Amino acid sequence: MEIQYTRYRLTCTHPFGISRSTHDWYDVLYVYVHQDGITGRGEAAPSERYGEFPDQIEARLRSGIELPRIDGPPEDYQAELELLSGGIHSLKAALDTALWDWWAQKQGRPLYELFHSRPDQAPCSSFTIAIGDFDLLAQKVAEAEPYRILKVKLGTNRDKEIITEIRKHTDKTLRVDANEGWDLDRAREMVPWLADRGVELIEQPLPTNRLEDTARLKALSPIPLIADENCLTGADIPSLADSFHGINIKLMKCGGLTEARTMIATARELGLLVMVGCMIESSVGISAMASLAPQIDFADLDGHVLIDNDPYEGMKLVEGKITLSNRPGLGVRLTLEGGGLR
Numbered sequence: 120m121e122i123q124y125t126r127y128r129l130t131c132t133h134p135f136g137i138s139r140s141t142h143d144w145y146d147v148l149y150v151y152v153h154q155d156g157i158t159g160r161g162e163a164a165p166s167e168r169y170g171e172f173p174d175q176i177e178a179r180l181r182s183g184i185e186l187p188r189i190d191g192p193p194e195d196y197q198a199e200l201e202l203l204s205g206g207i208h209s210l211k212a213a214l215d216t217a218l219w220d221w222w223a224q225k226q227g228r229p230l231y232e233l234f235h236s237r238p239d240q241a242p243c244s245s246f247t248i249a250i251g252d253f254d255l256l257a258q259k260v261a262e263a264e265p266y267r268i269l270k271v272k273l274g275t276n277r278d279k280e281i282i283t284e285i286r287k288h289t290d291k292t293l294r295v296d297a298n299e300g301w302d303l304d305r306a307r308e309m310v311p312w313l314a315d316r317g318v319e320l321i322e323q324p325l326p327t328n329r330l331e332d333t334a335r336l337k338a339l340s341p342i343p344l345i346a347d348e349n350c351l352t353g354a355d356i357p358s359l360a361d362s363f364h365g366i367n368i369k370l371m372k373c374g375g376l377t378e379a380r381t382m383i384a385t386a387r388e389l390g391l392l393v394m395v396g397c398m399i400e401s402s403v404g405i406s407a408m409a410s411l412a413p414q415i416d417f418a419d420l421d422g423h424v425l426i427d428n429d430p431y432e433g434m435k436l437v438e439g440k441i442t443l444s445n446r447p448g449l450g451v452r453l454t455l456e457g458g459g460l461r
């Protein structure tokens with residue numbers, strides 16, 4: 120099987136700020152696999168939080184990595200993908216996604232069908248209001264009008280002001296992501312305060328090395344605490360069950376759809392809630408994760424609507440509801456020519 124790739128810069132509609140960083144753009148790498156006249160697509164959107172960078176991925180792809188001829192489902196090729204990706208999870212995610220796209224297209228079926236996902240059971244996605252200019256909050260809430268759930272990034276020294284301001288403009292369901300930005304004292308104060316203001320869940324309140332503190336917080340929290348930075352792959356899940364009510368699965372952390380499906384099963388066995396999330400990604404990565412969205416409790420799949428130059432279209436958010444494409448494979452279509460995009 121042939122592998123090709125191209126690098127592409129996604130530009131953010133608003134600067135994307137979270138507790139630890141702000142970005143105006145992100146570079147991603149599209150990976151294309153080709154065999155038997157069919158091209159499968161995958162996307163690597165590396166995160167510096169996990170020590171992964173576009174240059175590192177590009178160097179690995181440029182070194183001429185090779186796949187054998189593929190004659191079975193992507194589950195059968197995980198050892199090869201692990202080796203090829205050299206431990207870079209976002210690259211493995213791109214390769215795994217491309218193989219699933221190819222495999223489903225080969226059978227002429229949408230990927231969600233192979234995963235036994237029912238499109239009518241797909242939930243609404245949240246829409247993210249990132250950390251940025253306080254004076255733009257009202258405008259951002261107005262721009263989020265088509266979406267029914269807002270996810271607010273906190274972990275600043277103005278967290279209560281941010282929520283109070285947003286609540287002046289909307290009574291929509293809110294979710295909060297602190298991105299490790301609090302300590303236990305601050306979290307003890309914030310969690311009940313946020314619950315009183317209609318916040319549905321809180322992602323990663325404390326740093327990853329504060330699992331015991333997070334367990335104390337869980338004991339008093341009236342709303343679910345969801346592990347994000349603490350939960351990369353399925354191997355992390357058992358140790359999180361005492362500290363969190365659920366986990367947030369992202370392709371770029373876990374290394375692809377194959378591992379994501381295992382993680383859903385592991386979390387369910389442990390009685391944990393399941394959320395699916397994303398980095399700033401285009402419709403390739405987002406449509407891949409969306410194929411599992413009908414199987415989970417909370418979806419945060421808005422990376423492709425936070426950018427203004429998505430070169431593909433696939434899964435759509437229709438009034439916030441995840442609406443899967445019926446086309447074979449991931450169901451994505453290139454809408455912008457050039458730059459080696461396929």
Ligand SMILES: [Mg+2]
Nearest residue numbers: 296322323347
């Ligand atoms: Mg998060």
